Amino acid sequence: MKLSADLKALEARLGHQFNRPELLVRAVTHSSMSSVTRDDNQRLEFLGDRVLGLVMAEALLEHDKSASEGQLAPRFNALVRKETCADVAREVDIGVVLKLGRSEMMSGGRRKQALLGDAMEAVIAAVYRDAGFDVARDMILRLWGDRVSAVEADARDAKTALQEWAQALGFQPPSYVETARSGPDHAPQFTIAVRLDNGESSQATAGSKRQAEQAAARALLDRLENS
Incomplete structure (x- = not known):
């Protein structure tokens, strides 16, 4: 061939x-x-x-x-x-x-x-x-x-890591809400917001809901760990 x-x-x-x-x-x-x-x-x-x-x-x-x-x-x-x-x-x-x-x-x-x-x-x-x-x-x-x-020294799933962080402080599990969707049907972009009981929140946009949730959780974790 x-x-x-x-x-x-x-x-x-x-x-x-x-x-x-x-x-x-x-x-x-x-x-x-x-x-x-x-x-x-x-x-x-x-x-x-x-x-x-x-x-x-x-x-x-x-x-x-x-x-x-x-x-x-x-x-x-x-x-x-x-x-x-x-x-x-x-x-x-x-x-x-x-x-x-x-x-x-x-x-x-x-x-x-x-x-x-x-x-x-x-x-x-x-x-x-x-x-x-x-x-x-x-x-x-x-x-x-x-x-x-x-690869990250600790490459844990960001959503899992954020949930563990919240539970350690006695908070409810983080909530995730789709706040926007854009782009054509074959290549959509999802914006997801994550929020904790204490009012801390973050959001991210990605080509799938899973990716957007992970990115939002990672962004919030990074901010919390650096504050």
Whole structure:
């Protein structure tokens, strides 16, 4: 199989030339384009998630040899979550080569976080199947770059951390309210406000309610911890 110019360019950005190019084609094929003769990337995504997890677990152990399991777990989650995979996918521009059905194409599928994250995991599996674990690990560590060393010393879920902070002071759990929504249907922006019993509040805007809630909680935590 001969790859298109766009997929050859993706190979270059990934730093891996495929011996079995059909694996890369499958990795960027969304289920909306699958058929009897065309496989989608769902099975590769399943495998890629596991390969990524092993690479990140090893990398974290190597980076901080004294960290406890309780410290490593949230850092691990921060490195393998769908948002991080989607960020890396954007950096190597996977969106431009995604093979999508018409409905996904019209709804902005090339920019959707879930589709990008899934495709990144599928590409990892494709490299693993094509060249083995060592090559896949090298690519992952190169693409993730300084994320491993820069991951927060305590990367706890911000909403959980804020709730623990509130409970320690005898407050009710923080409340979250959507205060605004903007942008087109295929790429909405949500503004979420978080408030505590003592009147402290903060808000943030992001492409999903979960992200906005996390960002609002993190902003409030940072302010409380610095005050």
